[in-house]
Amino acid sequence: MIKVLITTNSSFDKFNSFNFTNKLDLTSQNLKETFKSNIFLVDANVFNRLSEDFINENELYVYDSKKLAKTSSNDKVKFITKVEDLIDFLQLWASNFKVIWLLGDIKFVTGWFRRAEHMYIIEDGNFEGENVFLEFKLSNYQKLGFQNVGKYKVYHYLKATKTNVKCD
Numbered sequence: 001m002i003k004v005l006i007t008t009n010s011s012f013d014k015f016n017s018f019n020f021t022n023k024l025d026l027t028s029q030n031l032k033e034t035f036k037s038n039i040f041l042v043d044a045n046v047f048n049r050l051s052e053d054f055i056n057e058n059e060l061y062v063y064d065s066k067k068l069a070k071t072s073s074n075d076k077v078k079f080i081t082k083v084e085d086l087i088d089f090l091q092l093w094a095s096n097f098k099v100i101w102l103l104g105d106i107k108f109v110t111g112w113f114r115r116a117e118h119m120y121i122i123e124d125g126n127f128e129g130e131n132v133f134l135e136f137k138l139s140n141y142q143k144l145g146f147q148n149v150g151k152y153k154v155y156h157y158l159k160a161t162k163t164n165v166k167c168d
Contacts (some may be wrong), residue, residue: 041089044069061089 042050044064059076062069063086069079080086 027051040058041061041063044062046071047060047062047136049062050060055072055074055077058076060074062077063078063080065081065083067081080089085088
């Protein structure tokens with residue numbers, strides 16, 4: 001099975017009504033099967049903006065070191081308050097071939113991205129000069145510790161159409 005880590009910088013207000021997985025053109029059957037059990041790792045700010053329906057339908061881990069997240073009675077929501085626990089969680093994910101959507105500003109865990117065999121980076125398409133943007137993003141990922149950026153595919157969610165995702 002393929003390990004996948006998915007990140008997104010997209011607008012979380014519209015995330016509730018947009019299903020990325022239906023839009024991705026994924027050729028690997030294993031990868032498609034993996035998408036059936038998504039785990040979402042979000043920060044407190046994102047969690048506070050998610051709809052109750054979204055929270056109730058998914059397995060959520062909320063990184064909340066400053067205890068800013070709203071309370072939830074849903075037992076599928078797990079709160080992580082320490083960096084050490086967050087790293088433990090990511091190590092567990094890396095050994096279990098899970099799909100994680102990493103939502104929010106959790107920059108310091110970017111080194112763990114390398115554990116994925118394939119990483120699909122979904123970026124908000126709100127930029128000018130696609131090629132320049134891509135070069136900038138890939139160089140940044142290299143700085144974060146990627147040795148072989150070429151093996152990763154970058155998907156762009158195009159805000160203008162709200163439906164198209166393309167792979168470069």
